[in-house]
Amino acid sequence: MKAGNVLRIARWETTRSATSLDRETAIAFVVVAVALAAIVPAVVTTGPTPGEGIYRIGVDDDSPYADVAASDPQLAAVQPGSDADVTVSPVGIQYADTAKGRAALSTLRSATVAYNDAVMADEPDQAAAFPVVVSLTYRPQSIDVTSAQADTDGAGSSTTGGDGGRTDTPSTDDGATGTSPTAGASGGGLSGLLGQAQSGTPSSISPPFPLQSLVFAFAFLLPLNIVIQAYGSSVLAERIDRRGEPLLVAPVSRGDIVAGKTLPYFAGAIALVSVIAAATGAGVLAVLAVAPLAALFLAATFLGAMFARSYKELTFVTVAVSVALTTYAFVPAVFAEVNQIAAISPLTVVVDSITDSGVSTGQFVLSTAPPGLAAFVLFGLGTGVYREEDMFTQLPIPSKLLDALAAPLATPRRAGVWTALFLPFVLVAELFAVALLFVAPVSLSIPVLLGAIAVIEEVAKSIHVFAAFERGQYRRSFRTALAVGAASGVGFFVAEKALLVTQLVGLPGLDIGRAAFAPALRGASPGLLLVAPLVWHVVTAAISAVGAARSRLAYVGALAAAIGVHLAYNIAVVVIALG
Amino acid sequence: MISVQRLEKRYGGVTAVDGVSFDVGAGEVFGLVGPNGAGKTSTLKMLCGLVEPSAGDITVNGFDAGDTAMRRTLGFLPEESPLYDEMTPRSYLRFFADLYDVDRATANERIEAALDRLDLDARDRPVGDFSKGMTRKVAIARSLVNDPDVLVYDEPASGLDPLTTNTVIEFTRELAADGKTIVFSAHDLHHVESVCDRVAIMRDGQFAATGTLADIRDEHGEVSYRVFTDVDVDDARPSNGRYVTTVDSMADVDAIRAAAADAGGGVVDIRTDESTLEDVFLDVTGA
Numbered sequence: 079m080k081a082g083n084v085l086r087i088a089r090w091e092t093t094r095s096a097t098s099l100d101r102e103t104a105i106a107f108v109v110v111a112v113a114l115a116a117i118v119p120a121v122v123t124t125g126p127t128p129g130e131g132i133y134r135i136g137v138d139d140d141s142p143y144a145d146v147a148a149s150d151p152q153l154a155a156v157q158p159g160s161d162a163d164v165t166v167s168p169v170g171i172q173y174a175d176t177a178k179g180r181a182a183l184s185t186l187r188s189a190t191v192a193y194n195d196a197v198m199a200d201e202p203d204q205a206a207a208f209p210v211v212v213s214l215t216y217r218p219q220s221i222d223v224t225s226a227q228a229d230t231d232g233a234g235s236s237t238t239g240g241d242g243g244r245t246d247t248p249s250t251d252d253g254a255t256g257t258s259p260t261a262g263a264s265g266g267g268l269s270g271l272l273g274q275a276q277s278g279t280p281s282s283i284s285p286p287f288p289l290q291s292l293v294f295a296f297a298f299l300l301p302l303n304i305v306i307q308a309y310g311s312s313v314l315a316e317r318i319d320r321r322g323e324p325l326l327v328a329p330v331s332r333g334d335i336v337a338g339k340t341l342p343y344f345a346g347a348i349a350l351v352s353v354i355a356a357a358t359g360a361g362v363l364a365v366l367a368v369a370p371l372a373a374l375f376l377a378a379t380f381l382g383a384m385f386a387r388s389y390k391e392l393t394f395v396t397v398a399v400s401v402a403l404t405t406y407a408f409v410p411a412v413f414a415e416v417n418q419i420a421a422i423s424p425l426t427v428v429v430d431s432i433t434d435s436g437v438s439t440g441q442f443v444l445s446t447a448p449p450g451l452a453a454f455v456l457f458g459l460g461t462g463v464y465r466e467e468d469m470f471t472q473l474p475i476p477s478k479l480l481d482a483l484a485a486p487l488a489t490p491r492r493a494g495v496w497t498a499l500f501l502p503f504v505l506v507a508e509l510f511a512v513a514l515l516f517v518a519p520v521s522l523s524i525p526v527l528l529g530a531i532a533v534i535e536e537v538a539k540s541i542h543v544f545a546a547f548e549r550g551q552y553r554r555s556f557r558t559a560l561a562v563g564a565a566s567g568v569g570f571f572v573a574e575k576a577l578l579v580t581q582l583v584g585l586p587g588l589d590i591g592r593a594a595f596a597p598a599l600r601g602a603s604p605g606l607l608l609v610a611p612l613v614w615h616v617v618t619a620a621i622s623a624v625g626a627a628r629s630r631l632a633y634v635g636a637l638a639a640a641i642g643v644h645l646a647y648n649i650a651v652v653v654i655a656l657g
Numbered sequence: 658m659i660s661v662q663r664l665e666k667r668y669g670g671v672t673a674v675d676g677v678s679f680d681v682g683a684g685e686v687f688g689l690v691g692p693n694g695a696g697k698t699s700t701l702k703m704l705c706g707l708v709e710p711s712a713g714d715i716t717v718n719g720f721d722a723g724d725t726a727m728r729r730t731l732g733f734l735p736e737e738s739p740l741y742d743e744m745t746p747r748s749y750l751r752f753f754a755d756l757y758d759v760d761r762a763t764a765n766e767r768i769e770a771a772l773d774r775l776d777l778d779a780r781d782r783p784v785g786d787f788s789k790g791m792t793r794k795v796a797i798a799r800s801l802v803n804d805p806d807v808l809v810y811d812e813p814a815s816g817l818d819p820l821t822t823n824t825v826i827e828f829t830r831e832l833a834a835d836g837k838t839i840v841f842s843a844h845d846l847h848h849v850e851s852v853c854d855r856v857a858i859m860r861d862g863q864f865a866a867t868g869t870l871a872d873i874r875d876e877h878g879e880v881s882y883r884v885f886t887d888v889d890v891d892d893a894r895p896s897n898g899r900y901v902t903t904v905d906s907m908a909d910v911d912a913i914r915a916a917a918a919d920a921g922g923g924v925v926d927i928r929t930d931e932s933t934l935e936d937v938f939l940d941v942t943g944a
Contacts, residue, residue, distance in 0.1 A: 083756070090752045094741055319739035324799060327705050328756040329728040466707045467668075550669075 079333040087330065087338025095312060095342065133182035136162030150189035294358060298428055299407060301350035302372050303400045306379040309343040310396050313383035320470050332464045336457065340376055347372040360431045367427035367442065370450030375403055377456035384460045384469060385478040406506065410513040421445060422509045448509065451502035462486060483545035490562045493543050494569030500538045501573040507534045532644040536637060539566045539615065540622035544633045547626045559627035563620030570619065571612045618644050658683040658807065658838045664713035666699045673699040675862035681840060686833045688853030689842040692942055695859035697842040698736060701811050704840060705733045717807055729757060732805035736812045738796030742785025746772065746795045749784060750802055757803035764802060771798035775828060790821035797828065808832060808839045814848060826852060846934045858941045865941045870934065877941050878932030881905050884913045888922030899925060
């Protein structure tokens with residue numbers, strides 16, 4: 079690849095894209111950019127209040143709670159008797175026994191504490207206002223915060239039954255000083271593989287979601303989703319009617335063309351992200367964290383655009399890329415500052431950068447290396463089929479995918495190399511599964527996760543081998559199948575040691591993280607535990623390869639068998655890991 | 658200038674080009690003709706390095722096909738010529754000149770010269786608004802921005818109206834006169850006949866016939882003679898007061914001459930009927 083050629087193509091791609099933008103679209107882009115630039119700083123300056131007035135507090139105007147309700151933007155004071163979530167009356171506080179009622183009560187309590195603190199802070203005699211000084215030191219704990227029970231009431235409160243609601247009798251002198259739902263929780267821990275419910279979920283946190291993080295996450299993802307639309311169209315335009323054929327005859331390499339076409343969109347995405355980072359007060363680290371994610375958005379779109387046969391199919395591709403990668407980045411980021419599961423997402427680095435929470439090297443590597451490496455491999459696969467014989471054919475997407483997978487496998491050894499190169503996808507997929515299943519009860523999440531991991535890893539070890547047999551790259555013989563399967567198994571075994579990166583942020587400290595990554599980590603142990611994963615990977619990869627060498631149907635059956643063996647192994651290891 | 662040895666191309670189980678060999682000298686115009694699916698386009702694309710051969714060797718200007726140095730000396734015109742619709746001819750051609758490392762001043766000079774010769778005036782309008790003929794002219798100009806020694810043109814006049822076709826064929830002839838080495842494929846045999854020095858007729862991925870047009874006619878065409886006599890001889894039929902006999906060799910003509918003399922007359926006219934290129938093409942390709 080030559081930098082001069084890449085820059086030339088990038089310059090002309092920029093010119094061409096700018097020329098193709100009609101006036102209306104350009105105006106729309108400017109309006110969106112201006113709106114984004116205006117809204118995000120405003121959100122940061124004033125604090126996001128998407129929940130403004132969501133809790134209705136029934137309170138008389140002369141009640142001291144009226145001032146409390148007025149002090150918190152999430153509370154709206156209404157007259158008692160109307161449809162309030164919480165009603166303050168001389169006999170106590172009534173609230174609906176619903177999730178919203180409990181959340182309203184919790185917010186009222188927090189607001190009361192904050193209100194009282196503010197009033198006391200204004201007292202001229204601070205010693206009288208605060209006769210006792212309590213220093214609180216919060217220490218991180220490896221266990222999760224347990225789910226708050228609805229009847230975890232404040233100190234000094236009593237609970238009486240009622241029709242459709244509960245009645246708290248608050249201590250009126252200091253407001254609702256009950257225990258916050260997030261405080262004082264006792265670590266539950268897991269009693270076994272199929273034990274009690276997973277803890278630390280958003281519903282147990284007050285406020286339920288870190289809303290600021292959500293807004294920031296969306297702000298950083300939005301440009302990526304817009305940029306891939308233009309990028310995908312540009313790549314597909316090269317393939318429609320063989321428009322890109324003359325470029326393939328020019329004295330530039332395929333890599334030059336792909337890099338040159340991609341560079342303007344990557345630079346555009348980074349420029350937009352930088353503007354948002356500047357507006358939100360995020361530092362360079364945030365931009366660096368989003369860069370691999372931007373590359374992954376573009377790489378997935380590039381490969382999809384190389385497979386799509388029409389703009390209609392490209393729409394499906396870009397929507398799928400948007401949904402999958404937005405979910406991958408967004409879901410873990412929801413747990414920023416709450417749980418180490420958030421370290422999976424580059425957006426957590428962004429949030430931590432904005433809130434000055436500090437980002438460890440391990441967290442940065444875990445959140446950026448998998449999408450960065452996955453982007454690299456996807457671009458590699460796409461560039462492999464960026465040639466006349468592949469890019470202008472109108473084959474179905476699965477057929478093109480097989481072509482792309484089979485193309486690099488000239489020798490059995492290459493199967494092992496490519497299995498190793500697939501590891502970023504394996505890591506991304508497994509982290510994605512962990513993030514999605516994190517909020518589910520352990521009794522459901524761990525079995526599903528183990529099954530998902532078995533499927534992901536066995537497919538990663540065998541799909542390209544199957545493609546190579548289908549495309550005639552390998553001779554269909556038992557001996558070849560064993561050789562290729564062994565190479566693939568060894569490749570995976572070597573590469574999976576990269577999963578050790580999850581230890582850098584303590585992900586295996588989570589039960590679900592331990593379930594996902596314990597088998598790989600156990601493989602790092604000496605002796606038998608080092609050899610066992612190697613044998614297991616080789617055996618399962620060989621099973622799939624033998625099936626792939628016979629026929630498509632035989633491959634499906636062999637893959638199912640390999641997944642079964644893998645699942646059995648994983649369950650055995652996880653039972654040991656979780657004790 | 659161009660050397661192709663035992664060239665093969667297989668797509669899965671289909672053999673598109675099967676052991677083709679040929680040489681093209683500097684300044685020569687070499688034509689490929691054949692029915693659809695004969696392997697012409699695959700051969701041309703392998704020549705440009707656009708498609709990798711399954712077997713065989715190609716050298717162009719001393720470089721292997723596909724080599725970057727080779728690409729700098731070659732201009733390619735594919736069968737279809739969609740351009741970037743939003744670009745103007747000038748910007749499109751400057752883009753390609755830039756890729757070939759042609760400096761701006763030289764590029765502008767070449768672009769204007771090529772568009773002048775091709776009689777294309779709309780140089781600052783988006784090519785998306787162009788007719789097929791105008792688009793074709795821009796594509797031909799693109800093949801010249803690097804001032805290549807070798808031109809590979811695949812069906813340059815395909816689908817064009819007669820006027821534009823004539824312009825394109827004339828222009829190709831001018832390029833040949835300028836000393837460019839041209840490999841040219843066409844369905845229309847008149848184009849081949851009017852432009853090419855040598856021709857190869859392809860069938861099922863192989864060369865069914867190759868050589869100059871005269872050679873091919875001699876080898877594969879048929880020649881017959883109509884001999885007119887003023888007296889009746891064997892097998893003759895009356896024709897406007899004379900007698901005509903159709904034979905296919907000069908020996909037979911001599912025999913008729915002798916027979917007419919024996920009958921007290923003589924041969925008054927001899928007319929030669931040769932196969933057209935179409936006749937040869939249909940015969941060779943088995944169409």
